[in-house]
Amino acid sequence: MEIIEGVSGAHFSGWRPSSTAPTSPSSPTAPSQQPFVIGVSGGTASGKTTVCELIIQQLQDCRVVLVCQDSFYRGLTNEELKHVHKYNFDHPDAFDTEQLVETLSKLKSGHSVQVPIYDFKLHQRSSDIFRLVNASEVIIMEGILVFHEQRVRDMMNMKIFVDADPDVRLARRIKRDTVDRGRDVHSVLEQYAKFVKPAFEDFILPSKKYADIIIPRGGDNGVAIDLIVVEHGLGYFPFKEKQIITPTGATYTGVEFCKQLCGVSIIRSGESMENALRACCKGIKIGKILIHRQGEETQLIYEKLPNDISERHVLLMDPVLSTGNTASQAIELLINKGVPEANIIFLNLISAPEGINCVCTRFPHLKIITSEIEEGLNDQCRVIPGLGEFGDRYFGTDD
Numbered sequence: 001m002e003i004i005e006g007v008s009g010a011h012f013s014g015w016r017p018s019s020t021a022p023t024s025p026s027s028p029t030a031p032s033q034q035p036f037v038i039g040v041s042g043g044t045a046s047g048k049t050t051v052c053e054l055i056i057q058q059l060q061d062c063r064v065v066l067v068c069q070d071s072f073y074r075g076l077t078n079e080e081l082k083h084v085h086k087y088n089f090d091h092p093d094a095f096d097t098e099q100l101v102e103t104l105s106k107l108k109s110g111h112s113v114q115v116p117i118y119d120f121k122l123h124q125r126s127s128d129i130f131r132l133v134n135a136s137e138v139i140i141m142e143g144i145l146v147f148h149e150q151r152v153r154d155m156m157n158m159k160i161f162v163d164a165d166p167d168v169r170l171a172r173r174i175k176r177d178t179v180d181r182g183r184d185v186h187s188v189l190e191q192y193a194k195f196v197k198p199a200f201e202d203f204i205l206p207s208k209k210y211a212d213i214i215i216p217r218g219g220d221n222g223v224a225i226d227l228i229v230v231e232h233g234l235g236y237f238p239f240k241e242k243q244i245i246t247p248t249g250a251t252y253t254g255v256e257f258c259k260q261l262c263g264v265s266i267i268r269s270g271e272s273m274e275n276a277l278r279a280c281c282k283g284i285k286i287g288k289i290l291i292h293r294q295g296e297e298t299q300l301i302y303e304k305l306p307n308d309i310s311e312r313h314v315l316l317m318d319p320v321l322s323t324g325n326t327a328s329q330a331i332e333l334l335i336n337k338g339v340p341e342a343n344i345i346f347l348n349l350i351s352a353p354e355g356i357n358c359v360c361t362r363f364p365h366l367k368i369i370t371s372e373i374e375e376g377l378n379d380q381c382r383v384i385p386g387l388g389e390f391g392d393r394y395f396g397t398d399d
């Protein structure tokens, strides 16, 4: 039995992070037990910290450390301090990248590290105090330019780019710099026009192409959690390296799945995850299964699946796993259609331990990827605390 939580840490059985960052998708199935490194990048005030906080919240029982690229700012010399308004804090050279690489590689090999402490008001590093960061299962490395340096990228198992509207970012930046960093609005705007915006265009935006996941609308976008679940699930299917010649004649090395994939959504709520699947796998075939449930009883009402489904790896989608009866009936149907149990991954957002137990006991070779394992079920088989009636809330049919 293997339960893998893509982004939540309550249970990590089956968690086998990869030792090197694959091209894409990320493969969590490589043999070593190295920490899993998540890179979070994006422009100034895009919501990176919020995204990191959401990830940490989800990884509640897992040892997670957050390391910020800001800690690696070089302290300014006296000369630079005299002309601080001419200093470009958004250029890659403003950071001590060698020290960042060394720190991340020590953490990645399971060692504790001392991270510098940087003072944004004085533009100086503390000379004698460091933050001790212990070895952990998951390391989050956050910063505007964490995808810029290839050695840093290569240590990351998953790269997330947080996108946000430039106007929103500027407004947030003005608020942050005037309230928290003792600056006046005029100097913030001047710095934005002279350094922040050009550096975003020259260095940060071009690094977006390295991201495995792009989260639109910053940390306000709770929906993107389904993208992370889908992307994580894809990492469990076997793939091989493939080279293609691009229209400019360059050779690009990527990956292709060993077998064709398809999605299957359990109507209705499962359909809410289809966009995330399509965003990751353009043009993927998606079958449908409708199951009526009444108490403990379930009945298959409708199914429409790709004819060659037995030849494919299947991503079965349903955001809520309650008793597990609906998922079990859907999985049984897929197996009857000739899909080997081990070729099915069940993608889920909210699960009850009772449902996981039911599905994993009946189908020990299937994988479940979920973003949250909740406390349990109430006497009406509702997930507690859960989300209430997911389908009604998502489709707007609640009162």
Ligand SMILES: O=P(O)(O)OC[C@H]1O[C@H](OP(=O)(O)OP(=O)(O)O)[C@H](O)[C@@H]1O
Pocket: 266, 267, 268, 269, 270, 293, 318, 319, 320, 321, 322, 323, 324, 325, 326, 327, 355, 381, 389, 390, 391, 392
């Ligand atoms: O694990 P179980 O106890 O079988 O319950 C889980 C099922 O309940 C929800 O669907 P629901 O029946 O509420 O239908 P809907 O998606 O159409 O809202 C959910 O999307 C699952 O399909």
Ligand SMILES: O=c1cc[nH]c(=O)[nH]1
Pocket: 320, 322, 381, 382, 383, 384, 386, 387, 388, 389, 390, 391
């Ligand atoms: O809590 C629950 C249980 C089943 N279906 C839901 O949408 N929510």
